[in-house]
Amino acid sequence: MRDWILPAAAGLLTVCVLVLLILLIVQKKRIDRLTQRIDRFLQGKDLADLEQVVTDGFRDIAVLKRNMNTVANALNQISDMYALSIQKMGIVKYNAFDEMGGNLSFALALLNKDNSGLVLNSVHSSDGCYTYVKEIVRGESYVMLGNEERAAIKQAVESDNYMQ
Numbered sequence: 001m002r003d004w005i006l007p008a009a010a011g012l013l014t015v016c017v018l019v020l021l022i023l024l025i026v027q028k029k030r031i032d033r034l035t036q037r038i039d040r041f042l043q044g045k046d047l048a049d050l051e052q053v054v055t056d057g058f059r060d061i062a063v064l065k066r067n068m069n070t071v072a073n074a075l076n077q078i079s080d081m082y083a084l085s086i087q088k089m090g091i092v093k094y095n096a097f098d099e100m101g102g103n104l105s106f107a108l109a110l111l112n113k114d115n116s117g118l119v120l121n122s123v124h125s126s127d128g129c130y131t132y133v134k135e136i137v138r139g140e141s142y143v144m145l146g147n148e149e150r151a152a153i154k155q156a157v158e159s160d161n162y163m164q
Contacts, residue, residue: 090108120133
């Protein structure tokens with residue numbers, strides 16, 4: 001009964017040695033590739049050069065951080081200015097006088113994101129063209145508005161696509 005233990009153990013040890021040999025070869029290849037990469041990186045460099053590379057890298061990172069802060073501040077300023085810019089528009093063309101054709105008169109509302117801005121009303125008649133501007137604050141005017149002006153403001157306030 002004991003006669004089979006020795007050959008089985010020898011076979012098992014042989015398999016283990018073969019597996020370990022394969023693992024050793026794989027690890028040797030990995031080490032060789034890593035050594036080649038390190039040699040390429042350090043080619044022509046001594047310890048002082050390597051220290052300079054690392055120092056330069058840290059200096060570059062510090063410069064990038066400062067630049068990133070500058071860009072972030074500029075972006076905040078632009079964002080603040082954008083909030084005040086005209087972002088919404090509404091236009092209503094109409095015929096101011098029955099005898100005139102072509103809907104040559106119009107009311108144009110230009111508003112920022114807070115619905116503040118102006119409404120421009122251009123009335124075209126046979127005598128000429130007259131233009132009126134009224135201030136809009138949060139979608140409301142302190143001056144009486146005509147139907148077309150109210151419609152242009154409503155169109156701008158309700159627009160979901162800016163400048164459309």
